[in-house]
Amino acid sequence: MSRGWSETEIARRVLADLWEGAYVNLGIGMPLRLNELLTPEMGIILHSENGILGMGPAPPPDRRDDDIVDAGKAHVTLIPGASVFHSADSFAMLRGGHLDVAVLGAYQVSMRGDLANWKRPGQRLAGVGGAADISVGARRVWVMMRHLTRDGEPRLVRECTFPLTASRVVKRVYTDMAVIEVTEHGFRLLETAPGYTAAEVAAATGAPLALPEGVGG
Amino acid sequence: MSRGWSETEIARRVLADLWEGAYVNLGIGMPLRLNELLTPEMGIILHSENGILGMGPAPPPDRRDDDIVDAGKAHVTLIPGASVFHSADSFAMLRGGHLDVAVLGAYQVSMRGDLANWKRPGQRLAGVGGAADISVGARRVWVMMRHLTRDGEPRLVRECTFPLTASRVVKRVYTDMAVIEVTEHGFRLLETAPGYTAAEVAAATGAPLALPEGVGG
Amino acid sequence: MIDKTVPSLEVAVQGLEDGMVVMVGGFGDSGTPHELLNAVLGRGCKDLTIVSNNAGDGDRGIAALILHHRVRKVICSFPTTAHNYAVREAVERGEVELELRPQGTLAECIRAGGAGLGGVLTPTGLGTELAEGKPVIELDGRQYLVERPLRADFALVRGWRADRWGNVVYRYAQQNFNPLMAMAARCTVVQVDHVHEVGEIDPMQVHTPGIFVDRVVRVEREVRA
Amino acid sequence: MIDKTVPSLEVAVQGLEDGMVVMVGGFGDSGTPHELLNAVLGRGCKDLTIVSNNAGDGDRGIAALILHHRVRKVICSFPTTAHNYAVREAVERGEVELELRPQGTLAECIRAGGAGLGGVLTPTGLGTELAEGKPVIELDGRQYLVERPLRADFALVRGWRADRWGNVVYRYAQQNFNPLMAMAARCTVVQVDHVHEVGEIDPMQVHTPGIFVDRVVRVEREVRA
Numbered sequence: 001m002s003r004g005w006s007e008t009e010i011a012r013r014v015l016a017d018l019w020e021g022a023y024v025n026l027g028i029g030m031p032l033r034l035n036e037l038l039t040p041e042m043g044i045i046l047h048s049e050n051g052i053l054g055m056g057p058a059p060p061p062d063r064r065d066d067d068i069v070d071a072g073k074a075h076v077t078l079i080p081g082a083s084v085f086h087s088a089d090s091f092a093m094l095r096g097g098h099l100d101v102a103v104l105g106a107y108q109v110s111m112r113g114d115l116a117n118w119k120r121p122g123q124r125l126a127g128v129g130g131a132a133d134i135s136v137g138a139r140r141v142w143v144m145m146r147h148l149t150r151d152g153e154p155r156l157v158r159e160c161t162f163p164l165t166a167s168r169v170v171k172r173v174y175t176d177m178a179v180i181e182v183t184e185h186g187f188r189l190l191e192t193a194p195g196y197t198a199a200e201v202a203a204a205t206g207a208p209l210a211l212p213e214g215v216g217g
Numbered sequence: 218m219s220r221g222w223s224e225t226e227i228a229r230r231v232l233a234d235l236w237e238g239a240y241v242n243l244g245i246g247m248p249l250r251l252n253e254l255l256t257p258e259m260g261i262i263l264h265s266e267n268g269i270l271g272m273g274p275a276p277p278p279d280r281r282d283d284d285i286v287d288a289g290k291a292h293v294t295l296i297p298g299a300s301v302f303h304s305a306d307s308f309a310m311l312r313g314g315h316l317d318v319a320v321l322g323a324y325q326v327s328m329r330g331d332l333a334n335w336k337r338p339g340q341r342l343a344g345v346g347g348a349a350d351i352s353v354g355a356r357r358v359w360v361m362m363r364h365l366t367r368d369g370e371p372r373l374v375r376e377c378t379f380p381l382t383a384s385r386v387v388k389r390v391y392t393d394m395a396v397i398e399v400t401e402h403g404f405r406l407l408e409t410a411p412g413y414t415a416a417e418v419a420a421a422t423g424a425p426l427a428l429p430e431g432v433g434g
Numbered sequence: 435m436i437d438k439t440v441p442s443l444e445v446a447v448q449g450l451e452d453g454m455v456v457m458v459g460g461f462g463d464s465g466t467p468h469e470l471l472n473a474v475l476g477r478g479c480k481d482l483t484i485v486s487n488n489a490g491d492g493d494r495g496i497a498a499l500i501l502h503h504r505v506r507k508v509i510c511s512f513p514t515t516a517h518n519y520a521v522r523e524a525v526e527r528g529e530v531e532l533e534l535r536p537q538g539t540l541a542e543c544i545r546a547g548g549a550g551l552g553g554v555l556t557p558t559g560l561g562t563e564l565a566e567g568k569p570v571i572e573l574d575g576r577q578y579l580v581e582r583p584l585r586a587d588f589a590l591v592r593g594w595r596a597d598r599w600g601n602v603v604y605r606y607a608q609q610n611f612n613p614l615m616a617m618a619a620r621c622t623v624v625q626v627d628h629v630h631e632v633g634e635i636d637p638m639q640v641h642t643p644g645i646f647v648d649r650v651v652r653v654e655r656e657v658r659a
Numbered sequence: 660m661i662d663k664t665v666p667s668l669e670v671a672v673q674g675l676e677d678g679m680v681v682m683v684g685g686f687g688d689s690g691t692p693h694e695l696l697n698a699v700l701g702r703g704c705k706d707l708t709i710v711s712n713n714a715g716d717g718d719r720g721i722a723a724l725i726l727h728h729r730v731r732k733v734i735c736s737f738p739t740t741a742h743n744y745a746v747r748e749a750v751e752r753g754e755v756e757l758e759l760r761p762q763g764t765l766a767e768c769i770r771a772g773g774a775g776l777g778g779v780l781t782p783t784g785l786g787t788e789l790a791e792g793k794p795v796i797e798l799d800g801r802q803y804l805v806e807r808p809l810r811a812d813f814a815l816v817r818g819w820r821a822d823r824w825g826n827v828v829y830r831y832a833q834q835n836f837n838p839l840m841a842m843a844a845r846c847t848v849v850q851v852d853h854v855h856e857v858g859e860i861d862p863m864q865v866h867t868p869g870i871f872v873d874r875v876v877r878v879e880r881e882v883r884a
Contacts, residue, residue, distance in 0.1 A: 297633025
């Protein structure tokens with residue numbers, strides 16, 4: 001498995017697209033990898049929808065505080081400049097378009113930017129949590145996921161077969177194989193991971209994939 | 218003018234109907250007289266819609282603070298146990314039915330409990346302020362006003378001729394002549410001020426006035 | 435003298451009866467009033483409707499109420515925590531009805547209930563199954579779901595400090611749904627670590643003004659192993 | 660290093676142009692950003708729409724902007740303060756359009772604008788001329804006015820303390836509309852008495868989190884005679 005990006009490498013690739021002063025929400029799962037990579041010097045301010053702005057990395061076990069947890073209920077810390085607030089204000093930040101970027105996990109992303117990340121088809125008990133508000137509200141929704149399912153099926157698709165979280169919201173997808181932009185005309189390849197050709201990425205994508213200029217099929 | 222109640226006496230009469238632990242909003246004008254009469258022992262907590270719970274009386278001139286004002290922009294104080302908050306939370310207290318009593322001034326009150334207290338007929342520039350939310354939201358709306366206009370016209374009427382602030386909200390009216398309840402069937406006399414008979418109050422009232430049991434017309 | 439403190443957890447939940455709607459603050463273990471929930475369990479009420487972000491995890495709190503068959507319905511955003519067997523199995527056997535609302539919608543609907551608003555107009559959920567059965571309104575060319583406000587008979591709230599008038603301060607992310615639920619119930623009960631005399635809490639630092647609070651009960655903060 | 664402080668009032672209002680919608684915090688003189696309003700006056704912008712609880716009193720603040728013919732429209736709840744000749748005369752001669760909303764509706768509409776909600780469903784104003792021209796919706800047998808959310812190009816906010824990330828603390832009743840307006844503008848400018856280094860403000864005491872704030876400018880608090 002020397003081809004492609006590891007989860008940490010994908011996180012690093014996402015991080016390269018963030019900027020100082022960006023307010024960012026990280027979804028549960030793979031996106032939380034970013035929290036491990038951030039340093040104060042980067043000036044990226046993490047929002048946790050349970051009511052924290054300025055979330056820092058996990059504390060050592062002896063400094064855990066049950067009143068400082070992230071959206072996945074894991075213990076985190078507050079960085080200098082942090083603030084805390086209730087859930088209505090927290091989601092006002094999201095729904096009101098104040099968050100610069102939400103980095104979310106997903107089951108599927110469609111070529112129109114539809115996001116499916118809260119429920120499997122036929123799942124009886126499912127929880128949506130903050131995912132629907134976050135994906136509707138953040139200025140930019142970026143998805144971090146593996147390019148293919150365990151069964152080798154594409155997760156980037158024409159139409160989501162999983163229940164939608166929100167329609168037409170995803171702007172960019174970071175996978176182990178590539179970075180892909182969602183444009184008005186569908187998926188567009190921005191970058192391939194080491195060891196993959198554009199053709200291989202296109203073959204692993206369930207919808208047309210436009211290539212950047214100068215790259216052959 | 219030895220007959221009837223002065224403004225301070227009306228305020229005292231209203232005060233007699235309040236209770237320890239009551240949360241009360243006072244309208245601009247005559248109702249603010251109550252603030253002068255309250256003592257900490259009474260345990261009545263005043264709400265000011267600009268964002269104060271636990272408003273106290275005016276400070277001496279040398280202790281005025283521009284950040285501690287009432288809804289009429291006059292300098293007030295904070296009593297121990299006070300809290301401050303923004304206007305949306307302040308009106309959530311009102312609209313959400315958390316205030317026990319609002320004591321408001323009025324131009325007119327109708328026998329159905331309609332309140333007119335924000336605008337004269339034909340007035341071009343009028344300000345509604347918090348009056349509409351307060352009268353819709355408080356659990357009990359009590360009006361303090363003179364029984365008659367300067368021209369001797371009744372202010373307690375069948376139908377308001379002034380623009381309404383809210384419909385069917387007033388529960389009680391305290392005037393210089395009487396205390397009157399607004400029931401499903403219209404006005405009902407609860408008490409007359411010294412020097413006035415029930416018949417005189419009825420004659421000064423522009424709608425039928427039911428008398429308490431045992432009182433002749 | 436106004437004093438909203440009550441001497442025990444039992445007194446704190448007096449009046450909480452069968453069939454009532456109960457809001458429960460907290461997000462995971464943060465800001466969750468576990469001791470008040472234990473008192474509700476001890477009281478034996480049943481047919482409860484629980485409004486909370488989660489639907490209980492493991493065998494305590496809301497999960498304990500479900501395991502003891504006290505819950506008829508749960509309104510929540512995320513019942514799928516790691517150890518959610520209580521709610522999962524109760525829903526599967528048809529004992530508990532589950533109503534799901536997105537977390538931001540849930541928060542805003544509770545606030546709307548407390549603020550006397552008729553509902554919440556939100557873009558969240560449009561075009562998804564989360565919108566099923568809900569009216570859609572179009573305003574100025576944009577569509578919004580109309581979500582119903584939520585109110586409760588009781589709100590069980592966890593705070594850090596409170597004074598005898600019920601002014602509450604929360605500790606860090608303990609806030610979450612607590613200040614909102616405090617606004618939206620006929621009877622709001624707050625369990626806190628510390629009770630203060632009136633005047634000891636800075637008016638500028640109050641998160642939940644006392645007008646929203648009916649009862650305050652002090653509970654020693656649990657020390658985790 | 661993130662630093663939202665700006666060196667002068669002039670820089671604080673850069674980008675505020677003709678025709679823009681400007682929210683102005685304050686209630687009477689409490690929490691009113693007079694110095695920022697002076698800077699707007701000095702900038703010379705015109706055709707402004709002002710959203711504020713009052714519509715200016717005497718000859719300063721919003722009144723000064725009106726007297727200098729810079730205002731096209733005012734959205735407010737209470738333009739009838741004691742010395743409101745500026746707005747009164749401007750409305751009478753047809754120069755300024757006035758839109759009146761009840762104070763609680765105004766506050767909630769600004770919050771809705773900041774929170775991405777489609778509007779506010781309120782019972783306030785029903786059955787009165789305040790409801791004229793506004794849609795009414797019936798939900799569960801009760802009627803509500805549908806009031807439109809408000810957003811702005813700029814919010815001029817007055818606070819007490821802020822850090823360089825824009826976390827703001829307000830002093831006593833200085834809050835009023837300020838924290839709401841801070842949420843609802845593309846560019847939120849806060850004038851404060853004190854600027855702090857990041858980390859000096861307790862996270863639990865922040866009233867307006869920095870995410871809502873674009874610029875912070877320190878203004879010496881005026882000492883009244």
